[in-house]
Every structure is written in C-alpha cells, then in structure tokens.
Amino acid sequence: MIFERLGWIGKGWRYAKGRCAHAMQVMRDRGPTNIQFWLLALLIGIGAGFAALGFRLGISALQRAIYGADDLTLASAGAHLPWYWVLVVPIIGGFVVGVILDRFTPDGRCRAVSDVIEGAALDGGRVEVKEGLASAAASLITLGTGGSSGREGPVVHLAGVISTMVANRIKASPMTGRDLLGCAVAGAVAASFNAPIAGALFAHEVVLRHFALHAFAPIAIAAVAGTVINRLEFGNVTEFDLPTGSDLAFYIELPAFMLLGLLCALVAAALMKAVFSADDFAAHVMGRTGWPRWLRPTIAGAVLGLIAIPFPHIIGVGYETTSAALTGRIGLVEAMTFAAVKAAAVAITLGGRMGGGIFSPSLVMGALTGLAFGIVATNFLPDLSGAETLYALAGMGAVAAAVLGAPISTALIVFEMTGDWQTGIAVMTAVSLSSALASRLVHRSFFLTQLENRGVRIAEGPQVWLPQKMRISTILRPLDADNSPPVDLIRNIVASGRALTEGMRLFQALAEFERTGAAFLPVIRPPKEAQPGTDPAELPEPEIVGVIYHVDALRALNQALTEAAAEEHS
Numbered sequence: 001m002i003f004e005r006l007g008w009i010g011k012g013w014r015y016a017k018g019r020c021a022h023a024m025q026v027m028r029d030r031g032p033t034n035i036q037f038w039l040l041a042l043l044i045g046i047g048a049g050f051a052a053l054g055f056r057l058g059i060s061a062l063q064r065a066i067y068g069a070d071d072l073t074l075a076s077a078g079a080h081l082p083w084y085w086v087l088v089v090p091i092i093g094g095f096v097v098g099v100i101l102d103r104f105t106p107d108g109r110c111r112a113v114s115d116v117i118e119g120a121a122l123d124g125g126r127v128e129v130k131e132g133l134a135s136a137a138a139s140l141i142t143l144g145t146g147g148s149s150g151r152e153g154p155v156v157h158l159a160g161v162i163s164t165m166v167a168n169r170i171k172a173s174p175m176t177g178r179d180l181l182g183c184a185v186a187g188a189v190a191a192s193f194n195a196p197i198a199g200a201l202f203a204h205e206v207v208l209r210h211f212a213l214h215a216f217a218p219i220a221i222a223a224v225a226g227t228v229i230n231r232l233e234f235g236n237v238t239e240f241d242l243p244t245g246s247d248l249a250f251y252i253e254l255p256a257f258m259l260l261g262l263l264c265a266l267v268a269a270a271l272m273k274a275v276f277s278a279d280d281f282a283a284h285v286m287g288r289t290g291w292p293r294w295l296r297p298t299i300a301g302a303v304l305g306l307i308a309i310p311f312p313h314i315i316g317v318g319y320e321t322t323s324a325a326l327t328g329r330i331g332l333v334e335a336m337t338f339a340a341v342k343a344a345a346v347a348i349t350l351g352g353r354m355g356g357g358i359f360s361p362s363l364v365m366g367a368l369t370g371l372a373f374g375i376v377a378t379n380f381l382p383d384l385s386g387a388e389t390l391y392a393l394a395g396m397g398a399v400a401a402a403v404l405g406a407p408i409s410t411a412l413i414v415f416e417m418t419g420d421w422q423t424g425i426a427v428m429t430a431v432s433l434s435s436a437l438a439s440r441l442v443h444r445s446f447f448l449t450q451l452e453n454r455g456v457r458i459a460e461g462p463q464v465w466l467p468q469k470m471r472i473s474t475i476l477r478p479l480d481a482d483n484s485p486p487v488d489l490i491r492n493i494v495a496s497g498r499a500l501t502e503g504m505r506l507f508q509a510l511a512e513f514e515r516t517g518a519a520f521l522p523v524i525r526p527p528k529e530a531q532p533g534t535d536p537a538e539l540p541e542p543e544i545v546g547v548i549y550h551v552d553a554l555r556a557l558n559q560a561l562t563e564a565a566a567e568e569h570s
Contacts, residue, residue: 045222048159048187049229062144078312093145094301098294104134112153125177139355148345153357159188187226195416261433268402278351300352370395402438405445467507
C-alpha cells in the first residue's frame with residue numbers, strides 16, 4: 001500500500017514537473033500573451049515593491065541613527081546639529097561609497113536609470129547584477145550620510161536586477177526580458193511614489209520607449225502590486241499635503257504658466273549641464289593627479305559637508321524642502337538661494353560619483369523654482385492670480401519632466417503625489433513647454449545624454465542603436481561555404497588592408513562597406529601582440545575566419561528593424 005502511494009506521488013510529481021516545464025517553455029516562446037506571464041509580472045511587481053520599500057526604510061533608519069531625523073524633518077534637525085558632525089558624516093559616507101564602488105564595479109560608477117534604459121535597448125532587458133547590488137548599497141549609504149540626490153534611480157535599477165535574475169532563470173527571450181524589466185520598473189516607481197498610473201507609464205515612456213499593447217497588462221499589474229506594498233506600510237496617503245482653496249483663473253493666468261514652463265526648461269538644462277560639467281571636471285582632476293578612484297566620493301562628501309553646515313536642506317532626498325515649497329513656507333530669497341545651492345549639491349554628489357538619482361532633486365528644484373516665480377507673479381498682478389503654491393506644483397512637474405524626458409508620466413506622478421487633480425491644465429501647460437524647450441538644450445533628457453556621453457546612441461532610434469548591438473559574427477560566412485569567394489582573392493583583399501576584425505559590430509561593418517564600396521569583406525582574427533623588439537617580418541599573418549557580404553549585413557539590419565517594429569506595435 002505504501003509503495004502504491006509512493007508510486008502515485010511519484011507520478012504526480014513527474015506530471016507537475018512536466019506541466020511547470022511546459023509553462024516555462026510557453027512563457028519563453030510566447031511571452032506576455034498568456035496568464036502565466038501575468039502571474040510572473042505580479043510576483044516581480046511585489047518583489048520590486050518590497051525592494052523600493054526596503055530601500056526607503058533603510059535610508060530613513062540610517063538617517064535617524066546618524067542625524068536623529070529622517071528625510072521629512074532632516075533639514076530642520078540638521079540646523080541644530082554640531083557643525084563638525086554635519087561635516088564629518090558625508091566624508092565617512094563618501095569613503096565607504098568609494099570603497100564599495102571601487103571594489104565591485106569596473107568603472108567606479110553607480111548604476112541607475114540610464115543603465116536600465118541601455119539594458120532594455122541593447123541587452124535583452126538585462127542589467128548588471130553584481131554592479132547593481134553594489135550601486136544600491138552605495139546609494140543607500142550616500143542618502144543616509146548626507147548625499148544630495150534621489151532614491152528612485154537606484155530603486156529602478158535594483159528592481160531591474162530582480163527582473164534580470166528572473167529572466168536569466170527562465171532563459172527569457174529579449175522581448176520577454178524587456179517586458180519583465182518594464183514590470184519591475186513599474187512596480188518600483190509605483191511603490192516609491194504611491195503612484196500606480198505613473199509607474200506603469202514611466203516604464204513605457206522612459207525605459208521601454210514604446211507603448212506596445214501586449215506589455216500594458218502585465219506592466220499595469222506590476223504597478224498595482226508595487227503600490228499595494230507601499231500602501232500596506234504607509235496607507236493610502238499622498239506624499240505631499242497641499243493647502244486647500246488654491247483656484248486657478250484659467251484663461252487669464254495660463255500665460256504665466258507658459259512663462260513658468262520656459263523658465264523651468266532653463267533651470268532643468270542648467271541642472272543637467274551642472275551635473276555633466278562636474279562629472280567631467282572630477283574625471284579630469286582624477287586623471288591628472290592619478291588619485292585612486294575611492295577618493296573621488298570622499299572628496300565630494302567633504303565639499304557637501306562644508307555646504308551643509310550653512311545649508312542643511314541639501315542633506316538627503318529633500319522632501320522636507322519640497323513640502324515647504326508646495327505649502328508656501330519659504331520666501332522668495334530663500335527659494336532662489338535654496339535652488340542654487342541644491343543644484344550645486346546635486347552636481348557635486350553625482351559628479352563625485354557618490355550614488356543616487358536625479359528624480360527627487362528635480363522635484364525639489366522644480367518646487368523651489370515654481371514658488372519663486374509664483375511669488376513674483378502673484379505680487380505683480382494680485383487681482384488676476386491664484387495661489388503661489390500652485391506655481392510650485394506646476395514647477396515641480398515642469399523641471400522633473402524636462403530632466404527625465406517623460407512629460408506624461410511625470411505629470412501623472414505630480415498629480416498622484418499631491419492628490420490635486422483640479423490643476424491639471426496649469427501643470428500640463430508648464431510641463432509641455434518645459435519639455436519642448438529643454439529637449440533643444442540637451443540631448444533629449446538627462447538619461448539619454450548620460451548614455452550619449454558613454455557612446456551609447458539610443459536617442460536616435462533603433463536604426464542607430466540596433467547596428468551598435470549586433471555582432472558581425474552572426475552573419476559571417478565560413479571560408480568553406482559553397483558560395484564563398486576564392487581563398488586567393490580573399491587573401492589579396494586582406495593584404496590590401498581591406499578587412500573587418502572579428503568582434504566588430506554591425507555599424508562598423510556597414511561603415512566600412514560604405515567607405516570601400518565592396519560587395520564583401522574578409523573577417524580576420526588579429527594575431528597576439530608580439531614582444532617588444534620583434535622584427536615586423538617575423539609577425540604572423542592574421543587568421544582569416546570568413547567573409548561578410550554587404551547584402552547579408554543589410555538583410556540582418558532590416559530583419560532586426562522589422563522585429564523591433566513588430567514588438568513596438570504588437
């Protein structure tokens with residue numbers, strides 16, 4: 001009897017194992033068109049929500065342990081701390097961050113949203129796992145010890161690490177991997193801001209860079225799951241409480257919001273260029289001096305500590321300052337001064353490679369800019385103006401939208417963070433003009449400019465970045481193929497210096513075909529580097545591994561573009 005039961009158990013186990021294997025195969029082959037994938041999206045959304053929640057609570061715990069207050073009261077508490085404490089803590093934090101990034105990343109750089117965008121476009125929805133975990137730890141320490149950046153960028157990449165591990169585990173196709181990554185990003189953003197609608201749209205607008213219908217349902221499920229995790233801890237409350245009774249005289253006051261949008265574009269461009277200039281300057285100094293990489297965040301921490309002594313509002317994410325601006329508890333001079341100092345602190349933090357993101361700082365800058373503009377506008381025409389805090393709300397969305405290059409999701413984040421849906425026209429007016437002007441002043445957005453500076457040209461579209469991604473080895477014809485040209489002819493072409501190198505990308509091959517006008521080009525494997533002093537005549541000839549035809553290269557590019565278009569419109 002016992003053996004019979006074991007036999008039934010064994011059969012049941014084999015059946016269940018077979019069904020699970022079949023479900024995994026269906027998921028890999030057919031992606032998000034089936035219920036199994038939606039369940040996986042739910043689990044990833046929950047995981048991303050817990051990652052965002054844990055990151056936020058970790059920052060708060062570290063801030064309370066060091067400063068005696070979390071981000072909601074940190075600026076006020078910092079003003080009463082001993083000056084030497086405010087100075088020393090960021091230095092120690094910068095040193096720890098520098099050691100972590102030097103040890104666990106090849107370039108000493110924190111991973112954030114731009115790396116997630118690159119992973120979605122070029123790496124089949126995968127991001128770096130070890131480097132991502134190190135970056136999350138470095139960013140947590142940065143924000144807990146006085147760094148002036150945001151928590152959302154590291155959380156987005158941390159969620160990407162979760163989806164990458166899942167995608168690798170199920171051997172997901174590139175399209176499925178991208179959809180899993182979108183689910184993770186949506187869950188993380190929704191949990192960070194308690195904003196499910198904006199979280200789902202952010203994943204489409206910023207990371208996937210398309211609004212494919214097939215991905216909408218699983219991404220929406222993940223966003224809702226992330227929001228639920230947030231609300232289980234904090235309840236169904238908005239991030240900021242706005243004063244009631246702020247009305248907008250729509251038709252009369254809209255020109256003022258148009259001007260505010262243009263001003264916010266200039267502020268956003270200045271903030272982004274300050275960060276890039278600080279990064280270039282720091283890299284130049286480190287290169288000239290030969291100092292170790294771990295010293296860069298340490299020096300940045302020292303400068304931040306000096307700034308934080310008279311201006312403690314730069315410490316941490318800055319939600320207390322944002323809340324004060326949205327409720328009108330800051331004057332004109334304070335708002336302008338705080339904005340200038342905050343921009344400098346953000347540039348030092350990110351340029352010093354301490355960790356963190358740009359999202360929250362752009363909200364702080366926008367709220368301060370909008371408030372300053374609103375104070376001037378309402379005092380200039382008091383009878384025709386609404387509340388000055390309404391300008392702070394519109395400015396918050398306008399600067400953030402211009403920095404992120406995401407006008408739709410940013411506007412929705414502002415609405416969901418404040419719960420004020422009655423001022424949508426004012427916010428959208430400022431956001432649209434800010435995004436339009438800022439895209440002319442920088443390369444589309446902060447994230448895309450970061451990628452452009454690293455030589456990754458995603459902003460131009462798939463016709464540019466797909467050839468950067470594809471290796472020529474995928475279209476290589478071996479020498480013994482039936483349709484290969486004669487070997488003697490190939491050797492003569494190599495001798496003339498017209499050849500491709502094994503490991504090249506498709507865009508390099510296409511450029512060489514354009515330059516030479518050849519119908520085909522040999523592919524060589526260069527010999528190993530010779531010892532110094534070796535006679536050039538004694539150097540071995542490069543090994544010929546095959547040939548590539550121009551028509552094959554064009555066919556491969558056309559197929560890749562067709563697949564990308566099919567994914568975006570499915």
